[in-house]
Amino acid sequence: MKIKTILAAGAMTVAAVAAQNAQAGAVLDGVKAKGFVQCGVNTGLPGFSAANAEGKWEGIDVDVCRAIAAAVLGDANSVQYTPLTAAQRFTALQSGEIDILSRNTTATTTRDAKLGLTFVGINYYDGQGFLIPKALGVNSATELDGATVCVEPGTTTELNLADYFRAKGMSFEPVVIENINEATAAFFSGRCDVYTTDASGLASIRTTMAENPDDYVILPEIISKEPLGPVVAQGDEQWADISRWALTAMVEAEEFGVTMANVDDMKANSTNPGIQRLLGVSPGMGEALGLDEEWAYRIVKNVGNYGESYEKNVTAKLGLERGLNALWTDGGLQYAWPVR
Amino acid sequence: MSKPQHTPGDVRSKSLVDYLNDENVRAVLYQIIAIGLIILAGWYLVSNTLYNLEQQNISTGYGFLDLEASFEISESMIEYSAQSDYATALMVGLLNTVKVSVLGIVLCTIIGTIFGVARLSSNWIVRKLATVYVETFRNIPVLLQLFFWYALIPGAFPHPRDALEPLPGVLLTSRGMYMPVPVADNAYTLMGVAAIIALVAIYFIRKWAVKRQDATGQTFPMLLVGLGIFVGLVFLAYLAGGAPTEMSMPELKGFNIRGGYNISPEFMAVLIGLTVYTSTYVAEVVRSGIQAVPNGQWEAADSLGIKRSVALRKVILPQSMRVAIPPLTNQYLNLTKNSSLAVAVGYPDLVSVSNTTMNQTGQAIEAISIFMSIYLGLSLLTSLFMNWFNKKMALVER
Numbered sequence: 001m002k003i004k005t006i007l008a009a010g011a012m013t014v015a016a017v018a019a020q021n022a023q024a025g026a027v028l029d030g031v032k033a034k035g036f037v038q039c040g041v042n043t044g045l046p047g048f049s050a051a052n053a054e055g056k057w058e059g060i061d062v063d064v065c066r067a068i069a070a071a072v073l074g075d076a077n078s079v080q081y082t083p084l085t086a087a088q089r090f091t092a093l094q095s096g097e098i099d100i101l102s103r104n105t106t107a108t109t110t111r112d113a114k115l116g117l118t119f120v121g122i123n124y125y126d127g128q129g130f131l132i133p134k135a136l137g138v139n140s141a142t143e144l145d146g147a148t149v150c151v152e153p154g155t156t157t158e159l160n161l162a163d164y165f166r167a168k169g170m171s172f173e174p175v176v177i178e179n180i181n182e183a184t185a186a187f188f189s190g191r192c193d194v195y196t197t198d199a200s201g202l203a204s205i206r207t208t209m210a211e212n213p214d215d216y217v218i219l220p221e222i223i224s225k226e227p228l229g230p231v232v233a234q235g236d237e238q239w240a241d242i243s244r245w246a247l248t249a250m251v252e253a254e255e256f257g258v259t260m261a262n263v264d265d266m267k268a269n270s271t272n273p274g275i276q277r278l279l280g281v282s283p284g285m286g287e288a289l290g291l292d293e294e295w296a297y298r299i300v301k302n303v304g305n306y307g308e309s310y311e312k313n314v315t316a317k318l319g320l321e322r323g324l325n326a327l328w329t330d331g332g333l334q335y336a337w338p339v340r
Numbered sequence: 341m342s343k344p345q346h347t348p349g350d351v352r353s354k355s356l357v358d359y360l361n362d363e364n365v366r367a368v369l370y371q372i373i374a375i376g377l378i379i380l381a382g383w384y385l386v387s388n389t390l391y392n393l394e395q396q397n398i399s400t401g402y403g404f405l406d407l408e409a410s411f412e413i414s415e416s417m418i419e420y421s422a423q424s425d426y427a428t429a430l431m432v433g434l435l436n437t438v439k440v441s442v443l444g445i446v447l448c449t450i451i452g453t454i455f456g457v458a459r460l461s462s463n464w465i466v467r468k469l470a471t472v473y474v475e476t477f478r479n480i481p482v483l484l485q486l487f488f489w490y491a492l493i494p495g496a497f498p499h500p501r502d503a504l505e506p507l508p509g510v511l512l513t514s515r516g517m518y519m520p521v522p523v524a525d526n527a528y529t530l531m532g533v534a535a536i537i538a539l540v541a542i543y544f545i546r547k548w549a550v551k552r553q554d555a556t557g558q559t560f561p562m563l564l565v566g567l568g569i570f571v572g573l574v575f576l577a578y579l580a581g582g583a584p585t586e587m588s589m590p591e592l593k594g595f596n597i598r599g600g601y602n603i604s605p606e607f608m609a610v611l612i613g614l615t616v617y618t619s620t621y622v623a624e625v626v627r628s629g630i631q632a633v634p635n636g637q638w639e640a641a642d643s644l645g646i647k648r649s650v651a652l653r654k655v656i657l658p659q660s661m662r663v664a665i666p667p668l669t670n671q672y673l674n675l676t677k678n679s680s681l682a683v684a685v686g687y688p689d690l691v692s693v694s695n696t697t698m699n700q701t702g703q704a705i706e707a708i709s710i711f712m713s714i715y716l717g718l719s720l721l722t723s724l725f726m727n728w729f730n731k732k733m734a735l736v737e738r
Contacts (some may be wrong), residue, residue: 091698091704115398146595153696154696162410162422175686178695189491
C-alpha cells in the first residue's frame, strides 16, 4: 500500500479517535442523520463483496450491510461502500470511518479483545486451503515442502500458513502482496506455486480470475478454522446489538421458512408465534433494539433470508454448496439465537 | 532577544499597557504564547487519543515488540523465522530498506552521471538518446514504473523447471535470478580483512602521491598501483586461506531452485524502478552542474593543452560538484523515501513489515510511529553525511 494512505489512516485514527467519544447510540444516531450505513467491504471478492458490471456491490457480506440498512433506515440501498484491503480494515473501523466491517474477517481472540472490536456473528464458516496449478501434479498439502506461496499480508491466513509448515517440519518461501489483484496476478504468472487463503476465496479466485479454471485445483486439506463475520467497534452496545440481530434475523427467517416471496403472506396469515414475533405482528422485539417493529420484516422483504442470500451469491457465483453453512437442522453450523 | 531598553531620560513609571506596547517585550511574549499553544494542542491530541483508545478497549504501548511474530518474511539479511519477535521482524524490514536504498543511491549516481554527461555530448545520437531516456523515465510516476518492472520480470522469464542459463550456473527464472556462491569458508573472512588493509594502504599512498605531485609536479600511476595492491593482497589471502573452490550451485529441487544466491523479482523490480527513476533526476543535476561551470574553465584547460576528457574529469566535474551536491542530497532522500513504495510489489521493506505487524497486533499508532521515526532517522543521517561531504567539497579559499 502507499505510504500516504497509511499515514492518512494513522492521522485519521488520531484525529477521529480524538474527536469522537464512544457512547451508546452514537453510531445509530449518526447513521440516521447521514441517511446511510457506511460499510467496509473487500476490494473485490466475488460471492462475498464485489462490484458487478453496473457498479453495484453484491455478495453475502454486502447483504449483511443491506440488511442493517433495511432494518435501520427502511431502505436496503441506503449503504455506501468503502473497499478495504486486509491491512486497512481494522484502522478504518477503529477510526470511525466506517460503521460496520463486513469483509470476510476471521473472528479471533486478539482482534476481539485487543483491537477494540466486537464480532457480531458468523455469516460464513470457512477454512484455509491451497490453490495450485494442476500441472504441478501435487495431490496433498503435505507435498508442498519448499514451495513458494502467495499470501495476503495482515491476515490470519498468513499466520496459519507459517504455523502449518512449521508443524509439518516443511519450509516455504512467502510472497506477500497486499492488493488481492496484484497478488493473484503474481500467482497466475507463475511467481508462486501455491496461492493460499480461505477455501471460499480460493473458489472465488479460481472461478472468476483464472484464465482456465480447470487448470487449477484446490487441495483437499483445510488447515484452519475461519469463522468469518461482520465486526463493529467496541463501545456502542446498541449498534452491536442491531448488527447482531439483523444477521440473526436472516438465519431465523430461513429456519422459519420465511422468504422474500412469502414474507407478506406470512406476516398477514401466519399463526406461528415465532414468526409473528420476528415479523413484528406481536410487538416488542423492535422496541428492544431501539427500532420500529417491522425491522426484520424489511430485512427479509428487501434482502431475503440467509439461505436466499447464500444461494444468490455463493452457490450461483462460486458453485459452493452450503456445507458447514447449512442450517443446524440440515447438519450445518448456522443456528440462529432465538428472536424473542 | 535583548532586554527591554530604558532610555536615561525616561522617568515616568511604566504601566502594563506600556509594557505590552514595548517591541522587545512583545517579541518575547508572542513567542511564549505560540509555543504554549503548540504544546497545548499536542497535549490535547495525545491525551485525548490515549483516553479514547482506552474507552474503545484498544491496547496501547510497545510491549508487543517482544511477542512472537508468527509470520514469515521472504528475504532477510539476518537470522529470522516465524518464531522471532516483532522487533526482529521490523529489523529485517529496516535492513531490507537500507539495502535497496544504498544500492539504489550508488547505482543511480553512476547511471545518472553517465547520462548527465551524455546529454552534453557533441555526438548527436548520444545526446538525443540521453534526452529520450531522461524525459521518458522522469515523467512516468515511479509507482507505475515499479508495477511495470514487476509485471515484466516474472512474466518475461520461464518457470524454474525450464530456467534459462545464459552463463554456467547463472539461472534466470520467473522467481528471480540465481547464481553460484562460494560455500562459507574462513578464507573469505581472511580476504575481507585483506581488502580492508589494502584500502587503508591505498589511502595513505594516495595521500603521499598527491603531496608529492603538489611539491614536485611528478605524477604517480595511482590507479595501477592501487589495483595491484588490492588484487594482490586479496589473492594472497585467498591462497593463505587454502584456496577453497567449493561452490554452492543453484539446482532445481522439488518446487524451487535451491542453493546459490537468489535475487528475487521483487527486489529487482524495486531496485531497477528506483534506480532508473532517480537516475534521470541525477542526470539533470549533473548536467546543470556542468553547465554552471563557466565556459572559460574549458577554454583555460584547452589553452594549457589538457585533453578534453581529462579536463572534464579534473577541471569541470570537481567544480560542478559544488553546485550539484545539495540537489543530489534531495534526490538521495527521495530515493530512500520512495523505497517505501516497495510494499506495492511485495518486497518486504520496513513499511511492508510494519504494515503486517500493525495488522496482526492492531497497534496502528505504535507501528506507524516506529516506522515514521526510522524514516526520519534515515533521512537525517543521509542529510548529515551529504552536508559533511558538501563542506569537504566546498571552495577552499587560499
